Amino acid sequence: MPDCFGPTSESRGCYNRPCPYLSSWTAFTTCSVSCGGGFHSRTRQCYNFVPGITNCVGLTAESVACNTRICPTWSEWSGLSSCSRTCGGGTAKRTRRCMGGEIGVVGC
Known part of the structure; x- marks a missing residue:
């Protein structure tokens, strides 16, 4: 029986596109009210995503209560x-x- 020559496996590069990542948060917006309970929000962007294939992990928008004291x-x-x-x-x-x-x- 003849001997087999060559490697038993090989590797090739794939998915060479950059990984998706989230930008830094923007500054919070001004509170929606001066008293009585409102919200302010901030956002961040997802870069290098491919719809249906890769996406960022984490929130891209956030709202937080503010000015909750009674008017x-x-x-x-x-x-x-x-x-x-x-x-x-x-x-x-x-x-x-x-x-x-x-x-x-x-x-x-």
Whole structure:
């Protein structure tokens, strides 16, 4: 019986295209609201992908809650106090509070 000459296997290069990769995240967008709970988001791109063959692993968009504090608002007015005088022009007062904020800031 004759001897066999040559290798028993061989390798060839394949899929020489670059692997897909994700870019860095963009900066977060401005929050959608100033109070009461909103969202801001960021994105990143997938490069070197081939639809149906290769794709990036990982998210390309992300949203995160922001400005979740309660919006400042005025309370209801209290009842009027008694008049400061019984004649000659007095004053009666009522009060209210700024809830969840400071007077002079957005909302109060």
